[in-house]
Amino acid sequence: MRTIKAIFIKQACDTLKNWMVLIQFILFPIMALIMTVLIAKPADDIPNSMFVTMFAAMYAGMTPLVTVASVIAEDKEHKSLRFLVIAGVKPQEYLLGISGFVLTVGLIVAVLFGLIGGFGGVEFVKFVLVLTLGSVASAILGATIGVISKNQQVATATVTPVFMILAFSPMFAEFNETISKMTSFLYTRQVSMLVNDFDMSLTEPVLIVLANIAVVFVLFVVAYRKKGLRI
């Protein structure tokens, strides 16, 4: 626990000084806020929460993925990870520290989204829960990419197409039946559907997201065993 906390604090200090990572967290809620205030609120035929749900779903699919992948890849590239390993930090402690921080910030941002969207009561709780669940899947997938990447450049190159598919396919699915079917097993699609319709049952989508988490976790363990966190 001590070690996880140490990594958590390291990541907090580092992220606050790293504009490139920070912006990933701030960008989507700001966009949502601007679009809501400028477009959704004045227009009668657009629901006030439309942009919030759209950007929130994109955010959950992308931000934890990109940030965790780039943080781990940078620690590998700068060799700081080696010193943690030598100091006896276990890989799961390191990952919990890093993704714990990213998910904490993620939770704050999810709440922020909820406030901008003006959700109340049960809707608000559902909304935050779904976003958090999606963020967990996203963070573990990011960790997997971070571990297999040699450096930040490789991580970015790998992450880009992955997040493009994950973050944008739910949008295309709205317009195309085939894409809709093909992407229904992706956690981003389920998150997007859930935040758009609070009346739908949580059971099936949550199970699908949990299945996603299980799959990426297995992927992570395999990647870790193969690549390790060492040299």
Added chain:
Amino acid sequence: MIKMTNIVKRFGAQTVLSEVSFETKYKEIFGLLGPSGAGKTTIINILTNQLSQDSGTHAIGVTPFETGLMLDEDGLYPRLSCIENLNVFADIYGMPHKKSLEVLKSVGLEDAVKKAVNTLSRGMRQRLALARAILHEPKLLFLDEPTSGLDPGTARGIHRLILSLRDKGATIFLTTHNMDEAVKLCDRVALLHKGKIVEHGGPADICMRHNAMKTVPDLEAVFINMTGTALQ
């Protein structure tokens, strides 16, 4: 403290270490000398379990927690300040943050406590890396070329620090291609050439054996004599 027996290490077709064996004693400064590419860093990487050997065995007499390490790549967090870098490890080891400050002073970085690592000079980074290595008062310290690229004044400061650590009971394993450093600091040395240890013992003894005593022990002459190549 350290025992290495018949270690062989290959990278692809290149045999970097061929049957390297040596032993270090407790509470001594042991110097591994050799020119660039001799395999010094590879030996440290194997001893600290960052690399696995192809054959042979090695053992150290302390737990991984009781070892400290300074490598040629410092692995510092560039955006964090000196003190924040050390505090990450103080937290991991469960030590109070005032220990970080103490150690920063001992390497002469008391004026740079809050400076971000990416604004430090090379010598300052190196001293910070040393500070991180000694933070938890390890019983065994690995130092990979601790003074390379430093000005003579800073290097002397680091020499004093290394000697005082030894006097407090630490065992130090260092690599260098600087002869004077080896003669001044090391209780015993091993000369590494093309992945083989060609000579080992106390610096003065080695020089006596090879009639290279002149006015001061001249390890450089011994090395050239034995291998036909210079150390630097």
